[in-house]
Amino acid sequence: MNKFSVVGIGPGNMDYILPISRKAVENADLLIGGPRQLELFSYTEKRELLLKGNYKEILTYIKENKEKEKIAVLVSGDPGYHSLLGMISRQFSSDQYRVYPGLSSFQVAMARIGEIWNDADLISLHGKSLSKVLEGKGKKLVLLTDHKNTPWHIARYLLNHGYEGREALIAENLTYGNEKIRKIKLKDIIEEDEYKLCVMIIMKKEENSTL
Ligand SMILES: C[S@@+](CC[C@H](N)C(=O)[O-])C[C@H]1O[C@@H](n2cnc3c(N)ncnc32)[C@H](O)[C@@H]1O
Missing domain, CATH: 3.30.950.10 (Tetrapyrrole methylase, C-terminal domain)
Known part of the structure; x- marks a missing residue:
């Protein structure tokens, strides 16, 4: 099974992101995130899906494509503290994704x-x-x-x-x-x-x- 990643990018400066989280993003095919999160990784020139209130559409996209491509969902701070991980954990079983922690704001x-x-x-x-x-x-x-x-x-x-x-x-x-x-x-x-x-x-x- 191809696990998708939920990556905590910390408060926003690359110096504050865990090396393993950075690797998870750099190894992905597609990045999903808000403008601030995507901007931080724009140097990777990956395909992007913009997250802006369109949660249903994004979660459906992940369901339909997680086996075909490596998806990384970028969230600010730590995924475990008020992030899209809340919805993800209700819709997917925990063996379908891997969480990379981040420093919370x-x-x-x-x-x-x-x-x-x-x-x-x-x-x-x-x-x-x-x-x-x-x-x-x-x-x-x-x-x-x-x-x-x-x-x-x-x-x-x-x-x-x-x-x-x-x-x-x-x-x-x-x-x-x-x-x-x-x-x-x-x-x-x-x-x-x-x-x-x-x-x-x-x-x-x-x-x-x-x-
Ligand atoms: C949706 S919450 C996400 C919280 C995030 N999961 C965390 O652990 O920090 C977004 C809020 O986090 C705070 N935040 C995130 N990044 C920040 C930063 N670089 N400086 C100050 N506050 C920040 C702001 O209060 C912002 O409105």
Whole structure:
């Protein structure tokens, strides 16, 4: 049986991808991924299928072609943390594919600020409502943002729900040339026009010496 690959490409810079994962991509015939993932491997000049909300079509394509060609599905960060692997594992048995792990964006964000994450709530806000996800959380929060749940929206919500004293760290475009890490009070976060790749960390109140 020809196994297809699900490859975690990490936060996006080639230096942060495992050598074995890179090999899996370079050995494939066809790459499936979003624009950012495909761009990273454009030097391989492989055939590409763009993933952009067309999940059904892509999964059908994999079902029909996985025995004929070597397919690599590229996902950002680690496949086991909020990625297409969720759908894949429901539709295929685990002996039909092989997962190559990657560094998750939240791991890189926590490494950048020199903090542990075993005491944090790890939360992805992708397509979710803030109130459902954030209600009642007391610990350090590590949030993967999206174009609706931006740092500004999250800060507005938290300021109205008992998090006034907290400080946030905003880690943008991790591992890319324009990476930016800011420590900022929730009330000082401003709205920005453009959505950026972003992990937002809300620090524990007691860790906050400056507030
Ligand atoms: C669909 S989730 C995928 C998470 C991924 N599986 C992981 O382990 O990081 C996409 C979110 O991950 C975060 N992300 C991915 N790459 C990033 C980067 N280079 N810098 C900052 N955040 C990133 C952003 O919050 C983005 O909205």
